[in-house]
Amino acid sequence: MDDLFAVPRGWLESFGEIVKFCARILGDIASLRVFKYFGEVLRQAGILIVSSTLVIWGLVFIIGLQCGIEGAYFDRSVGVPAYAGVFAAWCDLRELVPLCFGYMMAAKVGTGIVAEIGSMRISDEIDALEVMGISGVTFLCATRLLGSMLVLPFVYLCSIGAGFFASYLAVVQQIGDVSSGGYFLIFWQFQNPPDVLYSLIKAMAMAIVIVLVGCYYGYTATGGPVGVGTATAKSMVFNIVSVHVIGMLGTQLFWGANPRAPIGG
Amino acid sequence: MATTAVDRVFAPTRGVLQEAGEMMILTGRTIVSAVKPPYPYGAEFVGQFMFALRLCWFPLLVSTVAFGYEAPGLQAANFLVLFGALDRLGGFFVLASIREFAPFVDAIVLAGVAGTAITADLGARRIREELDALEVLGVDPIKNLVVPRFLALMLVTGLFDIYALLFGVFGGVLATLVNHQPLGPFWATFFNNASTTDLWGSVVKTTLFGAIIAVVCCYKGMTAKGGAEGVGRAVNEAVVIAFLAIFAFNYVFTQVLLATHPALTDIVK
Structure with a gap:
């Protein structure tokens, strides 16, 4: 019986550890302790902009193309090729x-x-920081979180743009069942600022x-260079699952009871 | 050496091209080495297959149900309810789940879970110089390590596609039930619109995704370098390249399949 519950208990335990750790980081930001290291926050934000944005936009661009062709072929098949904009708007x-x-945040930023x-943990640099009286959680984790909070909304808004552009290219320029004006008429009708x-x-x-x-996974890595690799792989598992679950909860919350479409009453 | 402006522009580009070329060479050598006797990789193949199976079944289950319920389920049901045509959700799920989302969620989970584990494993062996030791002993790392992972990942990604598809459709069933509708019309339009071409297209696509993931992740693991940060960095790069390659390949494959099989886009009532 003990064996049966060992695995779920292990998951619960590590989930609890993660939540406790995250609460510490959020506490550092909420209590404004992180502003002692505001220079580091800006440096992390800069690193994020320089190293990750292009890759994120690239992936979103490809998925925009994908939404475009699926929408164009689907709407052709139901006999309303002019309405490919509906599919593209909602899908994107x-x-x-x-x-x-x-996905790309998890792959590029999360594992990074x-x-x-x-x-840093396995080469004892974090211990060195704490010996110098600098909190590792504040200096390493809270600065990274605040840096990404500063930058990512803008990165995300631009990536919506990349997706829209790609869908336009796929539907209007590549498949070409609908004119540019006709596409945009429907496309903009089926979304509004609250959706964004x-x-x-x-x-x-x-x-x-x-x-x-x-x-969390970086801070608690153990077991030499190999341990860093294993921790990186493990963080990816958690992130993939949580991305899907958050997506589902968000859709249920925001659009579950209200389609927000300009049709009917 | 003085770096001129030209060098600064072309050095990264050359690095990317070189890496892509090396991955192609690794693919070629893996395929040749897989078909040329002897075949010493049976046990390792089974081991890797079970490893990927054990690692991925749960994340894939959660991901596909969540995705199926979320994107094609809720949003499409919302849209169809406005027209009082929720029974058409089944037909939509042929497009959504079989052709598109089951394959790519499958590939994302396999790359993120099994692919990263492979890179971490091979990277660790490279850092500990185990791979060099194998070569000194006259054991070919490609035949004994890369080939079984390549074949196992192809097989496991292809098989998991069916699994992802079933749970993706289960997400659609959930969305229908949430809207208080009977399931009969859902299955009727689903089976009317499902075609064998869609199914084999989906399985072939995911099998090739498996090959892409295996080559990228093995390459990055075997070329990991640079001490403590090396393995982690290798995993990071592997998963980024694998995602980009999967999505780019997905776009090309879907476009070719749709353009060459117009019958796929006929809606049956």
């Missing part, structure tokens, strides 16, 4: 842009943080969880 803004943003902080806000909230929830999880 509400679902796949946040999800792909989450684990690798970086993990190697909801989509942004969904993506930011994903991004914050990913950064926190990355910090």
